[in-house]
Amino acid sequence: MIRAIMMFITLLLFFPGPSYATVSGMTLLGKGEVYYMGFIKVYDAALYANTEKSSQEIMDADTSRCLKLTYDVSLSVKDFVLGAETILARQLSPEGITKLRKEIDMLHAAYQDVRKGDSYYLCYDAPQGLTTLTLNDTQLVAVPSKEFAEAYFNIWLGAVEPIDEKLRDRLMRGSGKNLVAK
Secondary structure (H helix, E strand, O other), X not given: OHXXXXXXXXXXXXXXXXXXXXXXXOEEEEEEEEEEOOOEEEEEEEEEEOOOOOHHHHOOOOOOEEEEEEEOOOEOHHHHHHHHHHHHHHHOOHHHHHHHXXXXXXXXXXXXXXXXXXXXXXXXXXXXXXXXEEEOOEEEEEEEOHHHHHHXXXXXXXXXXXOOHHHHHHHOHHHOOOOOOO
């Protein structure tokens, strides 16, 4: 029995659970909702960081953060990829997209269809420089790139043309509103 307990403790130490679990040790900075056509609620969003930071510090490569998206409607992989590609094309130069194409494709290949009540967690672990995507309790992919993390989180948190400026402001509420384009 003691041997089984020791093995369990060892597994927890060396193989921690999926990244969504890191939200429990983070500070909730803000929450918001996204609507389609102004009246169809698509998802609730919540932003967490390892400590309260200014909005500029949240996007720093040394700040761990998680974005939780809980869906009120069903969406397909095609919807996620189209939405992300559209916003990334607004925010990045063609060269910037080309530079991150491998990482973008890696994350997009991991997307799965969602149903009402499902939650995606997009988490960036600063010490590891790793972005993970988790659906409910299952980690789908881990993308190693600090540059990718910055670009992908900009979809929601960017100072320039995020998915929804009101959502960005609500998510960043706990971090101040000193949004400055880089």
